[in-house]
Structures are given as C-alpha cells and as structure tokens.
Amino acid sequence: MTTVEEHLLPSAEPVCLIDQNGVPHDHPSYRLPTKEALLDGYTQLIRGRRFNDQASALVRQGRLAVYPSSFGQEACQLAATMVLRDSDWLFPTYRDTVSIMSRGVDPIETLTLLRGDWHCGYDPYEHKVAPQATPLATQLPHAVGVAHAARLKGEDTVVMALVGDGGTSEGDFHEALNFAAVFQAPVVFFIQNNEYAISVPLARQSAAPSLAHKGIGYGVPGERADGNDMAGLLAVLGQAVDKARAGEGPQLVEAHTYRVQAHTNADDASRYRQDDEVTPWLDRDPIARLTTYLEQQGWLSSEIRATAEAGAAEVAAQLRDGLMPEPSVDPADLFAHLYASETQQLREQAAFLRDELAREEA
Amino acid sequence: MTHTKISMAQALNQALRDAMTADESVVMFGEDVGALGGVFRITDGLTAEFGEQRCFDTPLAEAGIVGMAVGMAMNGMRPVVEMQFDAFGYPAFEQVVSHVAKMRNRTRGRVQLPMVIRIPYGGGIGGVEHHSDSSESYFAHTPGLTVVTPATVADAYGLLRKAIEFPDPVVFMEPKKLYWAKEEVDLTEAQPEIGKAVVRRDGADATLIAYGPAVPVALEAAEVAAAEGRQLTVVDLRSVAPLDDETVCAAVRRTGRAVVVAEASGFASVSSEIVARVTEKCFHSLAAPVRRVTAFDIPFPPPKLEKYQLPSVDRILDAVDDLQWEDS
Numbered sequence: 001m002t003t004v005e006e007h008l009l010p011s012a013e014p015v016c017l018i019d020q021n022g023v024p025h026d027h028p029s030y031r032l033p034t035k036e037a038l039l040d041g042y043t044q045l046i047r048g049r050r051f052n053d054q055a056s057a058l059v060r061q062g063r064l065a066v067y068p069s070s071f072g073q074e075a076c077q078l079a080a081t082m083v084l085r086d087s088d089w090l091f092p093t094y095r096d097t098v099s100i101m102s103r104g105v106d107p108i109e110t111l112t113l114l115r116g117d118w119h120c121g122y123d124p125y126e127h128k129v130a131p132q133a134t135p136l137a138t139q140l141p142h143a144v145g146v147a148h149a150a151r152l153k154g155e156d157t158v159v160m161a162l163v164g165d166g167g168t169s170e171g172d173f174h175e176a177l178n179f180a181a182v183f184q185a186p187v188v189f190f191i192q193n194n195e196y197a198i199s200v201p202l203a204r205q206s207a208a209p210s211l212a213h214k215g216i217g218y219g220v221p222g223e224r225a226d227g228n229d230m231a232g233l234l235a236v237l238g239q240a241v242d243k244a245r246a247g248e249g250p251q252l253v254e255a256h257t258y259r260v261q262a263h264t265n266a267d268d269a270s271r272y273r274q275d276d277e278v279t280p281w282l283d284r285d286p287i288a289r290l291t292t293y294l295e296q297q298g299w300l301s302s303e304i305r306a307t308a309e310a311g312a313a314e315v316a317a318q319l320r321d322g323l324m325p326e327p328s329v330d331p332a333d334l335f336a337h338l339y340a341s342e343t344q345q346l347r348e349q350a351a352f353l354r355d356e357l358a359r360e361e362a
Numbered sequence: 363m364t365h366t367k368i369s370m371a372q373a374l375n376q377a378l379r380d381a382m383t384a385d386e387s388v389v390m391f392g393e394d395v396g397a398l399g400g401v402f403r404i405t406d407g408l409t410a411e412f413g414e415q416r417c418f419d420t421p422l423a424e425a426g427i428v429g430m431a432v433g434m435a436m437n438g439m440r441p442v443v444e445m446q447f448d449a450f451g452y453p454a455f456e457q458v459v460s461h462v463a464k465m466r467n468r469t470r471g472r473v474q475l476p477m478v479i480r481i482p483y484g485g486g487i488g489g490v491e492h493h494s495d496s497s498e499s500y501f502a503h504t505p506g507l508t509v510v511t512p513a514t515v516a517d518a519y520g521l522l523r524k525a526i527e528f529p530d531p532v533v534f535m536e537p538k539k540l541y542w543a544k545e546e547v548d549l550t551e552a553q554p555e556i557g558k559a560v561v562r563r564d565g566a567d568a569t570l571i572a573y574g575p576a577v578p579v580a581l582e583a584a585e586v587a588a589a590e591g592r593q594l595t596v597v598d599l600r601s602v603a604p605l606d607d608e609t610v611c612a613a614v615r616r617t618g619r620a621v622v623v624a625e626a627s628g629f630a631s632v633s634s635e636i637v638a639r640v641t642e643k644c645f646h647s648l649a650a651p652v653r654r655v656t657a658f659d660i661p662f663p664p665p666k667l668e669k670y671q672l673p674s675v676d677r678i679l680d681a682v683d684d685l686q687w688e689d690s
Contacts, residue, residue, distance in 0.1 A: 145436065
C-alpha cells in the first residue's frame with residue numbers, strides 16, 4: 001500500500017533501462033520497450049541527430065538566422081512524440097524542432113521561425129503541433145486549455161507539453177500545473193532538464209531535490225528519467241501518457257539530460273562552463289548506448305542501419321535543398337493576418353507601404 | 363418584445379445567458395464566477411442554469427485563466443473569461459499581448475482565437491487601491507486586439523453578444539460605475555457593429571468624443587451646454603480599437619471644434635491617439651486645437667480623493683469654453 005506522497009514523488013533515481021554502456025537494467029515499475037519500438041527509436045535518433053547537425057551547418061552557411069540545437073537531447077525529442085497518437089497534441093518550445101519534425105511536419109516549415117520568413121511556418125492543426133513558444137512556459141496554460149476542452153468534448157486526447165529547466169521558474173509553469181491538477185486535464189508536462197538556461201545553471205533555477213519533485217506541491221505525480229536513455233524515456237513517457245488518457249489527470253516527467261552545445265550559435269559557452277564538464281556527457285550520448293545495446297542483442301541488421309541512414313540522408317537533403325534558395329516574402333503579408341476583417345487603419349497602412357514600394361521601383 | 367427596465371449588470375448577465383443558450387461552445391470562467399455569480403453578479407445563475415462545465419470557478423491566477431482560454435479557443439470552444447478587477451488583470455498581460463493578440467498573425471490565420479476577456483474597469487465606485495484603473499490603452503496599443511466598451515445598457519447587451527460571436531479576441535471593458543445604471547431596453551433590437559462609433563447627440567457647435575464611463579458625463583455636459591445656448595455633438599466610440607475614424611472625423615468636420623473626454627490618464631492613451639488622428643485628418647476643419655479632459659497622470663487616488671481625478675461636467679464645459687470662440 002503506497003501513501004499519497006509515495007504516489008506523487010518521483011523514483012529515488014532517474015529511471016534508466018539501458019545505461020551509458022549499453023547494459024540493460026530491470027526496473028520494478030517500468031519494462032524495457034519492445035524490439036520494434038527500440039529499432040524505431042534508433043532510426044528516429046539517427047534522423048534527428050542528422051537534422052540537428054545539418055541545421056547547425058546551415059546557420060554557419062547563413063541559411064538560417066539562428067538554431068537552438070537539441071544535440072544530445074534527441075532521445076527526449078523523439079520519445080516525447082513516439083508515445084503520442086495522431087489525435088494527441090504537442091506543445092513545443094524553440095529548442096524542440098526535432099520533436100516537431102518527428103510529428104510529420106514538413107522539415108522546412110519547422111524552420112520558418114528560425115529562417116525568419118514568418119513566425120510559425122506550419123499549420124498547427126495539420127499534425128496537432130502548437131506554434132513553438134519562444135517566451136518561456138507561456139505555452140503550458142494553452143496545453144491545459146486544449147486538454148480541458150478535449151475532455152469537455154468527450155475526446156480522449158492527451159497533450160504533451162514541453163518545457164526546459166529554466167522554464168520551470170516561470171509563473172506560467174506553476175499556474176499550468178495547478179490548473180491541470182485542479183481540472184484533472186490530460187497533460188503530460190515533460191521537462192527536458194539540460195542543466196542550463198543560456199548561461200545560468202540549474203542550481204540558480206531551483207533548490208528542489210529534483211524538478212520532478214515539484215509535482216507533489218500540485219498533486220501531480222512526478223517521475224524522472226535518464227534523458228539520454230531512449231528505452232527509459234519511452235517507458236516513463238508511455239506510462240504517463242497512458243495514465244493521462246485513462247483519466248488519472250496530469251503527469252510530470254523530468255528528463256535528466258545535458259545541452260552539449262551552446263544555447264545557440266550566437267552564444268559563447270566558454271564564458272560560463274568548462275570543457276571538462278561537457279566531456280562526460282559525450283560518453284552518455286543517447287545514440288551510442290542504444291546502438292551498443294541493439295548490436296549486443298544482434299538486432300541491428302545492415303538493413304536497419306541502411307534504412308536509418310537513408311532517412312537521415314533524406315532529411316539532410318531536404319534541409320539543404322529547401323533552405324538554399326532565398327525565401328520569398330511578400331510585404332502585403334504584414335497586414336494580412338491580424339484580424340478576420342481588415343481594419344480601416346491597416347488598409348491605409350498597407351496602401352502606404354504599397355505606394356512606398358512602387359516609388360522605390362519607379 | 364416589450365421594453366424592460368434593467369441595469370447594465372443585468373444586461374451583461376442576459377447577454378451571457380443568451381450566448382450560452384445559442385452556442386454550446388461558449389464557456390464562462392474566472393474567479394468567483396460560479397456559485398457567487400461574480401463579485402458584480404454578472405455571471406449570476408449561469409452555473410445553476412448551464413452546469414459546472416459551462417460556467418466555472420478557476421484557481422486564483424489570471425495568466426492561467428487567459429492562457430487556458432487560449433488553449434480552449436484553439437480546440438473549438440468560445441471562452442469568455444472574467445478578470446475580477448482592472449488592476450487584477452495585469453498578471454495576464456503577457457498572455458494577452460504575446461499570445462491572445464498574436465496567435466492569428468503568427469500562424470498566418472490558421473489559428474483563430476474567438477475569445478472574450480471581460481474586465482470591469484474604471485473608478486467612481488469608491489474602490490480602494492487597485493480597484494479603479496482604466497487599463498484600456500494598454501490593450502488598444504496592442505495590434506491584434508479588439509477593445510470594446512459599452513456606455514449604455516442596450517450596448518452592454520448588444521456589444522457583448524457581438525463580442526462573443528466575433529472571430530477574433532475581444533477585450534471587453536465594462537465601466538464599473540455604470541453597472542447599476544438602469545434603462546428601458548428592448549434586447550431584440552439590432553446589435554451594434556464592433557468597430558463602429560455612434561453619435562449619441564447632435565449639435566452644430568462642437569463635438570465631444572467619449573467612451574465607456576465618460577459618455578454619460580459628456581451627455582450631461584451637452585445638456586447643460588444646450589441650456590446655455592451651445593449645441594454639442596456627442597460621439598460614443600463603443601470600440602476604442604479599432605477606432606472609427608470615419609464617424610469621429612465626420613462629426614469634427616461638421617462642428618469644427620472637439621473635446622476628447624476619457625476617464626484614463628491622458629499621457630500616451632486612447633485620448634491622445636484620438637487627438638492625433640483628428641488633427642492629422644481634420645486639421646483644415648478645425649477652428650481651435652482639440653482639447654482633452656482626462657484623468658491626471660497619477661495613480662488612481664484613494665476613494666476620498668477620486669472626485670478630483672474623474673472627468674466632470676464642469677471640466678468638460680470649461681474645455682469647451684476654451685475652444686477659441688472669440689475668433690469665429
């Protein structure tokens with residue numbers, strides 16, 4: 001018989017089903033995912049990593065304004081969507097482009113924001129992916145609203161709401177968890193704790209024993225997982241989604257991972273952390289350990305490797321080809337999407353800009 | 363339908379009731395809006411009539427309320443939320459400015475947010491601090507928001523019905539001091555269009571441009587002026603964003619003189635925008651500079667001092683007197 005507190009508190013250690021050496025471990029509450037799920041995870045990791053590498057390369061070539069990479073966090077990015085159904089929603093942040101892409105959103109459209117030709121480049125309804133939130137944690141109350149509306153309509157939608165360690169300091173994080181708990185909204189709040197908010201380390205964000213411990217204050221069950229272990233993440237997030245869908249209310253999951261690269265290309269990480277802090281995390285890479293495990297099981301056939309490589313090559317080519325031409329932008333778009341019916345003031349301002357452009361061309 | 367005498371609070375309550383009856387995607391939530399019926403009783407009886415799922419209390423957190431409304435609007439509902447008082451709505455400011463206002467724009471029109479944020483606002487009811495702000499200019503300044511404020515019982519009903527049916531988010535500012543004002547109204551009358559002002563009184567000599575709680579004061583001033591031999595037009599903006607330049611400028615051109623009356627502080631406000639627009643568009647019709655009667659640029663005063671802050675009939679008449687009549 002567990003007490004309420006035991007039910008709400010996370011495991012004593014982050015759940016890890018395959019460790020950094022590729023060794024599997026039993027866990028009293030979570031089972032290793034199936035061979036098929038792990039091979040799918042492997043294929044997606046290879047593709048996600050290539051997406052990150054290619055996007056960073058395109059920043060250096062001037063094809064993207066900026067790219068906040070999830071390099072090293074790909075297991076979190078992909079497990080978060082692998083556990084969802086098509087009818088579920090994803091609420092991503094600016095660092096979650098790989099997650100968005102994995103929902104089926106066109107890779108070029110995922111990068112519209114960071115290329116700078118519009119804000120949100122995709123139709124949020126097509127794959128049920130909300131616009132990327134750049135202000136921190138503001139998307140979390142929206143996730144609660146989508147989930148609550150779904151419940152009122154009798155739909156069994158689950159909402160996966162992503163946030164970082166820095167975002168947990170925001171008031172909207174608190175309000176969203178509290179609202180979700182009070183209304184028993186089917187939301188999985190998934191914290192990717194990568195230890196840094198630009199330059200500020202976790203110790204300056206929170207003195208809590210872990211970010212997953214924050215759940216108990218709201219009556220939300222918290223759990224924590226090794227954020228570089230695809231197997232553990234699939235098990236923990238999968239169970240959280242199942243519980244939310246079954247009517248057990250919101251769930252909080254913290255993944256312990258690490259931002260291996262700088263905040264963005266514009267950031268200089270050497271000003272606030274030493275290389276010897278980063279190096280051990282390279283040994284915990286999510287792809288390496290899963291590859292080792294799959295090889296030891298004898299499951300990583302040459303066909304699967306070829307399939308994974310083909311998927312990665314395809315997405316890299318999509319990015320290179322799609323982002324090479326200058327995007328075409330239309331100044332008339334500036335006024336097109338503010339209101340269902342354009343106001344007189346905007347009509348006048350649009351006409352002003354048209355005249356100005358006509359004079360420049362003349 | 364026969365005319366009935368009801369208060370603005372009752373008209374708003376009826377508008378919510380009728381909107382919830384007409385469209386089951388309309389939901390109402392906020393602080394104390396359930397069993398209590400709202401601190402001003404605007405949601406009185408709605409939970410009893412429509413159930414806990416349609417009208418409900420939330421935790422005490424305004425950003426959470428508005429943020430949840432964004433998500434519900436994204437997922438097919440028409441949420442109406444109540445900020446309990448003007449100044450208690452400020453915690454929601456980021457949600458309003460960064461998300462409510464921008465969602466249509468940032469998604470190229472793919473995500474629309476048909477939601478209403480109701481805000482009781484303004485002074486004149488003896489409220490202690492943080493209960494009497496006029497916050498409309500913050501919202502009017504924000505592209506993507508539509509900001510509406512009724513000045514009559516009939517408009518309170520009609521504009522709220524229109525706001526709930528509107529495809530875009532509406533900040534609906536309710537003048538607290540008019541909540542208990544009663545009028546004979548016919549709720550089946552045609553409802554005013556959002557974004558359109560109305561001429562409440564016609565007069566050839568000067569135009570008073572007012573909105574919300576300042577409209578009855580302007581009308582009273584026009585009544586006194588008429589007794590003194592000066593005929594004033596009174597324009598009620600109804601919507602402060604978008605501004606109905608056409609109606610405002612037509613009145614100013616007809617009369618050649620104008621005074622803007624607003625309860626908010628004047629600096630960088632809706633009233634200063636009106637003066638700027640009238641000056642830009644009607645300069646050659648003006649016989650005198652456009653004057654303003656606004657609150658001072660001070661925090662809203664304590665109850666015993668608020669009468670000095672609010673626009674009064676005398677201040678309006680003094681401003682009208684200053685419109686360089688000797689030159690004409």
